[in-house]
Structure formats: C-alpha cells, structure tokens
Amino acid sequence: MIExxxxxxxxxxxxxxxxxxxxxxxxxxxAYLHEQLLRCGFEVVWCQNGQEGLARARQExxxxxLMDILLPGMNGLQVxxxxxxxxxLPVILMSALGAEADRISGFQLGADDYLPKPFSMAELRxxxxxxxxxxxxxxxxxxxxxxxxxxxxxxxxxxxxxADVRYGQQWAGLxxxxxxxxxxxxxxxxxxxxxxxxxxxxxxxxxxxxDRSLDMHISQIRRKLKxxxxxxxxxxxxxxxxxxxxxxxxx
Amino acid sequence: MRCKVxxxxxxxxxxxxxxxxxxxxxxxxSWSWGRYMxxxxxxxxxxxxxxxxxYAGEAERAWExxxxxxxxQWLQKMGRKEPGWIGVVGQDLQALSSxxxxxxxxxxxxxxxxxxxxxxxxxxxxxxxKVPFPKDTSAGYxxxxxxxxxxxxxxQLIWRILTNGVIPGLFTLLLCVGLYRxxxxxxxxxxxxxxxWRADQLGTRLSSQTTSRQDxxxxxxxxxxxxxxxxxxxxxxxxxxxRDLSHExxxxxxxxxxxCDSEQDLEALRERLGREVDGMQxxxxxxxxxxxxxxxxxxxxxxxxxxxxxxxxxxxxxxFESGWPQSRLPCFVEADCWVRGHLNSLxxxxxxxxxxxxxxxPAEGTVxxxxxxxxxxxHLWLDDQGGGVAxxxxxxxxxxxxxxxxxxxxxxxFGLGLSIARNALRLQGGSLWxxxxxxxxxxxxxxxxxxxxx
Numbered sequence: 001m002i003e004x005x006x007x008x009x010x011x012x013x014x015x016x017x018x019x020x021x022x023x024x025x026x027x028x029x030x031a032y033l034h035e036q037l038l039r040c041g042f043e044v045v046w047c048q049n050g051q052e053g054l055a056r057a058r059q060e061x062x063x064x065x066l067m068d069i070l071l072p073g074m075n076g077l078q079v080x081x082x083x084x085x086x087x088x089l090p091v092i093l094m095s096a097l098g099a100e101a102d103r104i105s106g107f108q109l110g111a112d113d114y115l116p117k118p119f120s121m122a123e124l125r126x127x128x129x130x131x132x133x134x135x136x137x138x139x140x141x142x143x144x145x146x147x148x149x150x151x152x153x154x155x156x157x158x159x160x161x162x163a164d165v166r167y168g169q170q171w172a173g174l175x176x177x178x179x180x181x182x183x184x185x186x187x188x189x190x191x192x193x194x195x196x197x198x199x200x201x202x203x204x205x206x207x208x209x210x211d212r213s214l215d216m217h218i219s220q221i222r223r224k225l226k227x228x229x230x231x232x233x234x235x236x237x238x239x240x241x242x243x244x245x246x247x248x249x250x251x
Numbered sequence: 252m253r254c255k256v257x258x259x260x261x262x263x264x265x266x267x268x269x270x271x272x273x274x275x276x277x278x279x280x281s282w283s284w285g286r287y288m289x290x291x292x293x294x295x296x297x298x299x300x301x302x303x304x305x306y307a308g309e310a311e312r313a314w315e316x317x318x319x320x321x322x323x324q325w326l327q328k329m330g331r332k333e334p335g336w337i338g339v340v341g342q343d344l345q346a347l348s349s350x351x352x353x354x355x356x357x358x359x360x361x362x363x364x365x366x367x368x369x370x371x372x373x374x375x376x377x378x379x380x381k382v383p384f385p386k387d388t389s390a391g392y393x394x395x396x397x398x399x400x401x402x403x404x405x406x407q408l409i410w411r412i413l414t415n416g417v418i419p420g421l422f423t424l425l426l427c428v429g430l431y432r433x434x435x436x437x438x439x440x441x442x443x444x445x446x447x448w449r450a451d452q453l454g455t456r457l458s459s460q461t462t463s464r465q466d467x468x469x470x471x472x473x474x475x476x477x478x479x480x481x482x483x484x485x486x487x488x489x490x491x492x493x494r495d496l497s498h499e500x501x502x503x504x505x506x507x508x509x510x511c512d513s514e515q516d517l518e519a520l521r522e523r524l525g526r527e528v529d530g531m532q533x534x535x536x537x538x539x540x541x542x543x544x545x546x547x548x549x550x551x552x553x554x555x556x557x558x559x560x561x562x563x564x565x566x567x568x569x570x571f572e573s574g575w576p577q578s579r580l581p582c583f584v585e586a587d588c589w590v591r592g593h594l595n596s597l598x599x600x601x602x603x604x605x606x607x608x609x610x611x612x613p614a615e616g617t618v619x620x621x622x623x624x625x626x627x628x629x630h631l632w633l634d635d636q637g638g639g640v641a642x643x644x645x646x647x648x649x650x651x652x653x654x655x656x657x658x659x660x661x662x663x664x665f666g667l668g669l670s671i672a673r674n675a676l677r678l679q680g681g682s683l684w685x686x687x688x689x690x691x692x693x694x695x696x697x698x699x700x701x702x703x704x705x
Contacts (some may be wrong), residue, residue, distance in 0.1 A: 101543075118532060196261070210540075212564070212598040219564040239571055 018063040018132055023053035023079070024094070025071050027083045033066070036121045042128070050074030057083055063135070066129055069095040069102065077109055084110045090131045092206075094119070103208060108169070113206030127207070130197035137201065156230055158183065170228040176225070177202060178217050185235060185245040194242040218243055254478070260465035277419055284414040292410065294370040295380075299401035303382045307393040310339045311384035314347055314391060323347045332384050333378065334398030342477065346387060347391055362436035364393060368415050370403050377402060437461045439469045453483040461620050488545070490627050495652035496538055499665055503527045503534075537667040541651060542686055544596070544674035551593035551678050555701040558588040558631065563622055573609050580605075585623045590629050596675035596700075600683070603668035604633055604694050611637035624700060631696045639687040649673045 024030040027048075034046045045060070047053040050071040055063055057079075065083070069076035080091055093106045096117040102116045104169045113127050148206040157166040163179040166174045174182065181202045185193065198214055207214075218235055225234070234248040257263040295303075306329070313325035322339050326348055329337050336356075339347045344360045346352050352360070362382035365371065370378055382625075440461045447455040456462075456479065462471040510523050559582060566580040608618040612635050622631035640648060640655055646651050651670040673683045678688045682696040 116536075118528070209536075210595050211598055212595050215564045215568075216556075216560060216594060217596075219560040219567075223560055223563070237567060237571075 017041050017043045018128075019045070019061065020128070021053065021057055021062045021065045022046045023048075023050060023061075023065065023067040023071065023076070025049060025068060033124075037124075040121075040125055048072075050076065050079045054079045054082055057089070057156060058086065062089055064131055065089060065091045066124075067091060067093055069093055069106070077105065080106070080109045080111060089206075090135060092124075092131065093126055107205060111206065112200070114208065115206075116208075126194050127196045130194055130200045130207075133197055134200040155232070156186070156225075158186065167225075167228045167230040172224040172228050172230075174218075174221065174224060177213075178221050181214070181217050182221055182235075182245075185243065188245075190246050191232075192238045192241050192244045196242075198242065256479065260469075262468060264434070265466065269426070269429065269433075274424070275547070277422065280418065280422075281415060284418075288410045288414060290369075291667055295366060295370065295397075296403070297399060299397075302401070303380060303393070303395060304385055306337075306395065307382040308385050310393045311390065313384055314529050315324060319347065319349050321410065323350075333398055335395075335398055336379070337393060337396070338394045340390060340394055341391045360394070363392075370397075414595040434468070437464070437472060441472065444475060444479070444581060448479065448482070453479060453486060455479075492538070492542070492651060496534070499534055501651065503531050504627075511521075512523075534665050534667075537665060537671060540599075541667055541674065544671060544678060547678055550680065551591055551596060553591045553679055555589050556592050556594055556597060557586070557619075558582075558584050558590060558622065558629070559586050561598060561601065565605055566599065567604050568602070569609060572606075573608060579615075579617045580619070581617065582620045588622060588624075588629060588631075588696040591701045592679045592681070592698055593675075597679065600672035600675040601633075601696075603672045604683075606664075607668055608633055608635035608637070608692070608694070611635060612639065625697075627700055628697050630699045631698070633694045633696070634688065635691045637691050638688070639692045640685070642687065645685050645687070649683070655687065 005118055022033050022037065022047065024033055025048050030046055030048065032046050037044045041114050043058060045062070045124050052070075053065075053067065054074065067076045067079060071079070076093055076095070080093070083089075083091070083122055090112040091110070092113040092115060093111045094115045094117055095102060095106075101118075106114050112131055115127060134158060137138060155196055159166060162171075163176060164174050165179070165182060175209065181198065184198065195214060198206045201210075202217075203213060219239075221222055222235055225231075231248055233245055236244050236246055236248075306595075307330075308323060309467075310322065313321040315321075317324060326337060326339065338352070338356070340352075340360065341347050359379055362379075364378045366380060366382055377397045377399065380395050380397050382395065384390050422449065438455055444455060444457055457472050457476055462469060462476055464472065505526050507524070510520060510527075515523075562580075562582045562584070566577060566582075569575065570577055570580065605618065612618060616636035618633065618635050620631060620633050622629055624630075644655055648655065649669050652666045653670075654666040669683075676683045676696060677696070679698070681696060683694065683696055685692055686692045687693070
C-alpha cells in the first residue's frame with residue numbers, strides 16, 4: 001500500500017492507478033461517473049447499493065470511496081458509520097440534499113469531503129486528487145524543510161519551534177493555521193495548490209463553496225507579510241484553481 | 252429551591268382570595284345559623300305557651316271553686332286530654348289535690364322549668380314545666396309534663412340538613428361554576444383555536460376577552476396568538492417562496508425549451524445549456540441558503556473577524572469578477588476594526604451587498620466601506636454611486652425575489668442577495684438597513700464589536 005502511495009506521489013503516471021469505489025444508485029449518473037473516472041486514469045469499482053458497497057469496501061483495498069447519501073437499502077451515512085468502525089480510508093460524500101445540516105453530520109461521522117450535487121467532473125477530480133495527495137503526504141516521512149539556499153537577507157526565516165516566520169528582525173505573528181498554510185505553500189514553491197488540497201492538508205476538512213476560512217487566512221498572511229516588509233514572494237490567487245507562493249512581480 | 256412569589260396579576264391571588272373567602276363564609280354560616288336555629292327551636296312556641304297558660308287558668312279556677320275536690324275533678328278531666336303527668340301544687344310545692352306526691356315526684360319538683368326557659372333537644376325525656384296561676388301567682392302552680400306535640404325540635408333535623416348540607420352544597424356549586432368560568436372557559440377557547448388550526452384556518456385568533464386578561468391564562472392566550480401569527484407568517488412565507496421559486500425556474504426552463512426547439516449548432520447549444528444550468532444551480536443554492544438561514548434559530552458560532560482583511564478578500568474576488576481595480580473599492584475602516592461574527596455568513600452577506608453595489612454603479616464609479624465604533628457595536632456602511640432606490644422601496648429590497656427595475660441598470664440576480672445578507676446578519680446579532688445619500692445608496696451594517704482585540 002505504502003509503495004503504491006509513494007509511487008503515486010513520486011511518479012504521477014503511476015504503474016498501478018489509484019483504486020476508487022463509487023457507490024451511486026442512479027444508473028445514468030453512476031455510469032457517467034464510472035466512465036469519466038476511468039478516463040481520468042483511476043481504477044473504478046461501481047456499486048449500486050449501500051450494502052454491497054460496504055461489503056466491498058471492507059474486503060478489497062481502495063484508496064478513496066465516493067458515496068451518495070441517499071441510497072437504497074442502507075443510506076450513505078449509515079455505511080460511513082459502519083465503515084469507520086474498522087477502516088480509515090478516505091470517503092467523499094456526494095449528495096443532492098445540499099443542506100448545511102447534512103454536510104455537518106457527514107463531517108461529524110468522519111467523511112473527508114462533501115460534494116453537493118450537481119458537480120462538474122473537474123471539481124470531483126480536484127477533490128479526489130487533493131485527498132490522494134494528502135494521504136500520500138501523511139504516509140511519507142516528514143522531509144527536512146526545503147533547502148531554498150541559506151536563509152539570506154531577502155529570504156523568509158521559517159521557525160518550526162514557534163510556528164512563525166521572521167523577516168529580518170521582525171516576526172510576522174502568524175496564527176497556527178496561518179503558519180501551517182504558509183508552510184505548506186512554501187514547501188511547494190511555484191506550484192499552484194488547489195483549495196481542496198489546502199483544506200485537506202491545512203484545515204483537515206472538506207471544502208465547501210461558502211467556506212471562506214482559507215481565503216481569510218490567505219488574506220491575513222498577505223497582510224502580515226506586507227507589515228514585516230516582505231515583498232520577495234507573495235501568495236497569489238490563481239482563479240478557479242487555488243493559491244501559489246511565487247516571486248512577486250512588484251520587484 | 253427558591254419559590255418565586257407569583258406576580259400581582261397572577262391567577263394565584265384570585266384563587267387564594269376566592270377559596271379563603273369561601274371557607275370563612277362557610278364556617279361563619281354554619282356557626283351563626285346553628286346558633287340562630289338553636290334559639291329559634293329551643294323555646295316553647297307561642298301556641299304551647301298559651302295552651303299551658305290556659306291550663307293553669309283552668310286549674311286556678313278549679314282550685315278557687317272547689318278547692319281540693321275541684322282540683323281532683325279537673326285533674327281527672329285533664330288526664331283524659333293529656334296523657335303525661337299533671338299536678339297542681341302550692342307555694343310549698345305540696346300537691347293541692349288529694350293525691351300526695353310520691354318520692355320521685357317530689358324529687359322532680361326540684362328541677363322544674365319555667366315557660367320561657369330554653370329546652371334542650373339533646374335529652375329525649377320530656378321536661379316538667381312549672382306554670383304559675385295566671386291571676387294570683389303566689390297561690391300555686393300547674394306542673395305539667397310537656398306534651399309530646401309541644402316538644403321543640405320537630406323541625407330540627409330538617410333545619411340541620413338545610414344548614415349543614417343543602418346550603419353549603421349550593422354555595423360550593425356556585426364556587427365551582429365560578430372556578431370553571433375563571434379557569435376552564437379560557438382553556439376551551441384555546442382548544443377551539445387549536446381545532447381551528449387543525450382545520451387549516453390559520454387566520455383565526457382568540458377573542459380579546461381571553462387575551463386581555465392580566466393573569467397567566469391571559470399570558471397563555473397571548474402566547475398562543477403570537478404562535479399562530481408566527482405560524483401563519485411562516486406558512487405564508489413558504490408559499491410565497493415556493494411561488495417565486497417556481498416562477499424563477501420557469502424563466503431558464505423556457506429559455507432551454509426555446510434553445511431545444513430552435514436549430515443551433517452543438518457548440519452554442521452546449522454553451523447555452525451550461526449557462527442556464529449554472530443559473531438554476533445558483534438559484535437553488537441561494538434559495539436553500541435563505542431557507543436555512545430562516546430556519547436557523549440559534550445563534551451561529553462566532554469568531555473574531557478583522558474587517559480590513561475580510562474586505563481585502565472580498566474585493567479581490569469582486570475585482571476579478573467585475574474587472575474593477577482595487578483602487579475603486581477603497582476601505583476607510585482602520586485595522587483595529589474587529590467584529591464578532593460567523594465568518595462564512597458574514598462574508599457572504601458583505602459579498603452580496605458588495606456585488607449589488609458594483610452591479611448598480613455607473614461606469615468608473617467607486618464603492619467604499621466606512622465605519623465607526625458605537626459602544627459595543629461596530630457601525631459599518633457601504634456607499635455606492637448608483638441611482639439609489641425610491642424611498643418607499645428601501646425596505647422592500649430586503650425581501651426575497653425583489654428586483655427593482657427601471658431606474659437601476661444591471662442584469663440583476665434573483666433578488667435573493669440582500670435577503671440572505673439580512674438574515675445572515677440577524678443570526679449573528681447584527682442588523683442591516685439602507686438609506687439614500689446624495690447620489691447613491693448607503694447600506695448600513697451593525698455588528699457586535701470583538702471584545703478581545705483592541
């Protein structure tokens with residue numbers, strides 16, 4: 001399993017593709033999902049009811065489970081509850097109910113993400129990749145901070161002990177979440193990280209359209225970096241994709 | 252546990268007064284009536300007295316006319332008339348007839364009763380009455396065992412039943428009627444009201460007779476009325492929402508129908524489909540959001556939010572959507588403005604207000620945020636340079652599905668944005684209203700200030 005994850009991480013065109021279990025009772029949507037996910041390069045098993053889905057999830061190894069909430073026989077939340085008693089594999093709930101309460105109870109039962117229907121395939125793919133990537137990172141031994149050259153005069157000094165960053169003599173005074181966010185961004189310089197991944201990695205929850213916590217943290221990081229006079233790199237918004245820490249063009 | 256003293260208008264006082272007064276009335280009635288009855292029935296009646304006095308007169312006459320023999324004769328005659336013991340005695344309590352008194356009879360002579368003495372009706376033995384001769388009271392007495400028909404207390408039992416049973420019973424019945432009118436009649440009104448609701452007549456209200464009462468039952472009635480008002484408005488709102496929603500959905504659906512029927516190339520059709528689906532999705536999401544905010548009663552979880560950071564985040568988004576540069580979206584609020592709110596719904600509220608302002612701004616207009624602290628609250632306002640709205644519409648723009656046309660240009664959304672914003676702010680203890688200032692519309696927001704941050 002771990003080799004599998006490492007391979008996925010190291011080599012995007014992995015020899016063994018990620019295995020997904022899709023539990024969706026609607027034949028049209030299910031078939032479309034199946035076909036599209038196969039086309040994305042995943043290995044997909046499609047079940048049409050909760051009971052069967054639960055049995056397969058317990059017996060076979062999967063990387064991610066995609067599950068509808070309204071299912072015949074046994075609903076998605078019940079499947080999730082039972083699955084969580086023995087397995088920790090990531091679960092993405094999909095539902096047309098869309099109610100806030102439903103989303104919250106899904107997360108409380110241990111869902112990793114919640115996707116309201118209707119959603120686009122691109123959106124689903126981003127969510128799946130965010131979870132796969134987070135799982136892979138979790139299983140990897142923690143790397144030493146990226147050696148971006150010695151912290152020079154114009155570089156940000158990241159202090160893991162105090163969970164803060166310093167530029168020159170000035171501390172930015174980041175909160176815990178802001179630090180984790182900036183740390184994640186600066187470990188992947190110049191790479192656009194999706195919001196779904198940042199939610200998974202930094203805030204440890206799924207991303208919803210109305211959730212503005214991440215944007216707010218980004219806004220605060222920008223303000224704090226500006227206050228300590230750090231302009232070498234900046235957190236930029238890439239519309240429709242996510243955020244990236246890259247050299248600012250103001251210089 | 253500390254007992255709370257009931258309020259001045261509480262039904263407790265009414266009940267207490269009523270019951271205490273009733274108890275006292277009952278006790279006084281039975282006491283005074285008992286005494287009165289004893290008095291009324293404890294003495295010899297007029298008839299008995301006059302009869303006995305007449306007998307004494309006859310005995311005197313017999314004594315005067317025939318001495319001992321006359322008395323003997325009269326006694327014999329009386330013996331047939333009155334079955335009890337009769338005797339005529341002199342001043343010395345010795346018999347005036349020829350029959351001397353026996354031992355027991357002489358003994359009884361020592362406790363004779365006068366005519367006007369009360370007579371006990373506890374003892375069943377008939378008392379001996381001493382009646383002096385009417386002409387010469389010193390000459391002698393008629394002693395007579397009171398005839399059974401003159402014994403007082405014949406009607407005693409009837410009076411007892413009347414005073415101790417029937418009359419208290421009647422009074423208690425009256426009390427029950429009073430209590431019923433006081434307590435149960437209002438409850439019956441409530442029951443009727445509830446039955447009316449069951450029959451879907453949500454418009455029915457309690458009579459003012461019930462709701463104008465000052466006591467707990469009045470409170471209950473008023474609470475009932477408020478509940479029915481709230482129920483009715485909720486149902487009306489839901490029906491209105493459903494009507495508006497289906498109306499709004501019809502528009503994109505009919506556009507889709509047109510697109511489906513008319514011949515178009517595939518690419519255009521697909522693009523159109525995508526646009527309409529996005530629109531409908533947004534509509535459904537907004538409506539759900541509104542319904543959720545409306546149904547949510549408890550306060551949302553709040554956190555400290557810096558308005559400047561929030562504004563920067565929102566204007567970055569808005570600038571991307573509308574192509575406005577940041578310089579046209581200035582923020583005049585200082586960095587020390589922190590409010591307590593629910594981040595997601597506050598952001599959404601402010602974003603809706605901002606989008607609205609941008610949509611109604613003229614070309615090259617600006618939208619600015621300003622604010623000042625007012626005690627425990629932050630008062631923020633957002634100015635645009637659009638045409639404002641008619642004064643009578645200032646409140647209506649916050650109702651769902653309200654779209655003002657004519658004066659204000661812009662494609663408009665579904666008219667849900669401001670409604671969502673108002674509900675979201677209300678849920679976190681804030682408020683939202685609008686006014687016209689000069690050329691534009693000013694939207695005011697009041698939010699609780701954060702206590703921790705300076």
